[in-house]
Amino acid sequence: MDQVPSGPIRCLVLSDSPEGGETIASLLRTEAGLTASVSAMAFGEGIRNARRGEPEVIILAADSLVGADALISIEELEAAIPHAAVIVLTTSTDAGRLRDFVLAGARDCLAPPYTRETLVNSVRKVHQNETRRRDRLTASITGGLRQHRCQVIAVHGAKGGVGTTTVAVNVATALRLITKERIAIVDASLQAGDVGIALDVVANTSLDDLLPHLNGLDADLLNKVLVTHSTGLRALLAPRDLERVDSIGAEEVRRILAFLTGHFDYIVIDTAPSLDAAGLAALDHADQIVLVTTPEVPALKNAGRFLQLSRRLGYPIEKVALVVNRARGQQAIPIADIEKSLGIKHFATVPSAGKTFIRAANHGEVVVLRGGMGGASRSLFRLAERLTVSTGERRRPSLIGRLPGAGLFRRPPGPTTSVPPQTARANADASPG
Ligand SMILES: Nc1ncnc2c1ncn2[C@@H]1O[C@H](COP(=O)(O)OP(=O)(O)O)[C@@H](O)[C@H]1O
Ligand SMILES: [Mg+2]
Numbered sequence: 001m002d003q004v005p006s007g008p009i010r011c012l013v014l015s016d017s018p019e020g021g022e023t024i025a026s027l028l029r030t031e032a033g034l035t036a037s038v039s040a041m042a043f044g045e046g047i048r049n050a051r052r053g054e055p056e057v058i059i060l061a062a063d064s065l066v067g068a069d070a071l072i073s074i075e076e077l078e079a080a081i082p083h084a085a086v087i088v089l090t091t092s093t094d095a096g097r098l099r100d101f102v103l104a105g106a107r108d109c110l111a112p113p114y115t116r117e118t119l120v121n122s123v124r125k126v127h128q129n130e131t132r133r134r135d136r137l138t139a140s141i142t143g144g145l146r147q148h149r150c151q152v153i154a155v156h157g158a159k160g161g162v163g164t165t166t167v168a169v170n171v172a173t174a175l176r177l178i179t180k181e182r183i184a185i186v187d188a189s190l191q192a193g194d195v196g197i198a199l200d201v202v203a204n205t206s207l208d209d210l211l212p213h214l215n216g217l218d219a220d221l222l223n224k225v226l227v228t229h230s231t232g233l234r235a236l237l238a239p240r241d242l243e244r245v246d247s248i249g250a251e252e253v254r255r256i257l258a259f260l261t262g263h264f265d266y267i268v269i270d271t272a273p274s275l276d277a278a279g280l281a282a283l284d285h286a287d288q289i290v291l292v293t294t295p296e297v298p299a300l301k302n303a304g305r306f307l308q309l310s311r312r313l314g315y316p317i318e319k320v321a322l323v324v325n326r327a328r329g330q331q332a333i334p335i336a337d338i339e340k341s342l343g344i345k346h347f348a349t350v351p352s353a354g355k356t357f358i359r360a361a362n363h364g365e366v367v368v369l370r371g372g373m374g375g376a377s378r379s380l381f382r383l384a385e386r387l388t389v390s391t392g393e394r395r396r397p398s399l400i401g402r403l404p405g406a407g408l409f410r411r412p413p414g415p416t417t418s419v420p421p422q423t424a425r426a427n428a429d430a431s432p433g
Pocket of ligand 2: 164165166189194
């Protein structure tokens with residue numbers, strides 16, 4: 001349900017140019033329910049001013065933002081006024097740069113021209129998201145009980161190519177095999193989702209098909225739109241229609257996940273390496289974030305920044321489970337050094353197993369279904385099993401310890417492609433109830 005703000009939203013424009021700041025503030029002031037003040041100093045004094053006025057939304061509009069200082073000033077702002085949401089006005093369109101802003105704490109990044117409509121929408125959206133996030137946090141701190149027992153596991157990669165989709169797909173498949181419960185995987189890597197390819201399912205439905213029905217989602221629609229894998233795992237695939245990706249924001253993701261949690265026991269979300277409002281909403285919604293990194297400096301640097309962000313977002317430290325993929329390969333940084341530099345213990349490792357993954361990919365198969373109980377397959381099973389314990393109330397006896405061999409987890413006979421939407425419901429076991 002939408003949060004009704006109790007008073008006007010207090011905005012502060014921090015700018016290094018008084019005129020520029022005033023122009024932006026005057027656009028905001030024409031909107032009912034917003035107040036806007038200006039500080040013509042983006043840093044130092046500006047940040048002290050910001051604290052006094054207790055703004056709820058800070059718009060950082062400094063030309064110097066193009067420089068490296070931007071990240072530091074966003075981080076300073078976040079630390080000084082943690083309850084305010086920061087919007088960055090930037091001329092940069094570089095995806096890596098935008099991710100940096102988000103990792104530094106920005107809740108939205110806008111590019112010129114700054115129209116009244118885009119500014120106001122952004123302010124309202126980030127304010128609403130921030131209010132919701134705080135409410136959720138308060139509810140969990142004060143022991144607010146979960147309304148259902150569904151466990152949501154978001155898998156996020158420190159950078160592209162570290163194995164996020166691989167971990168997400170294998171964990172979801174392993175969860176299905178281990179628990180036999182209702183498992184869904186959601187491809188929230190909206191621009192370039194490849195969960196469908198990884199599962200080797202073909203579908204003519206995807207996440208964007210839910211958009212026109214967000215006010216009336218029902219189990220029937222769900223069964224039509226989610227694809228069924230041969231294991232019974234259900235998949236909500238990334239939009240086929242890339243033009244519709246822009247209309248998927250935090251609110252849409254939240255609604256879809258809220259609906260799915262009523263119908264599944266576990267939801268695994270594959271997220272994009274670049275963090276936008278939709279990605280952050282998915283991470284917020286998760287009970288557990290599996291942070292995937294590889295043991296190399298660039299990925300570890302990003303992992304460190306993600307951990308900082310998660311602290312600023314108020315996530316408890318246990319919410320993030322660090323998984324080191326392709327661990328212990330040649331040139332790999334040792335786990336002990338990784339833990340020392342990131343300041344957290346690792347949750348699991350997955351060894352590098354190039355041939356296994358290539359063979360599985362060539363056969364359109366998921367490694368945990370094919371790889372026997374050696375190496376990577378075993379590690380991924382262990383990871384899934386540990387996640388049932390760390391996220392769930394349910395403690396299960398170890399399945400892996402009792403395995404006679406790989407045979408038990410071999411791919412079940414039958415077609416490897418999806419069940420067409422119209423027959424998806426026939427799979428009663430996997431059907432959301
Ligand atoms: N442990 C591993 N050993 C060998 N290859 C791996 C491993 N994990 C992932 N890969 C391979 O790395 C590539 C990128 O993985 P992917 O899951 O698509 O990364 P991301 O989703 O982070 O971009 C894929 O070809 C995948 O098969
Ligand atoms: Mg991926």
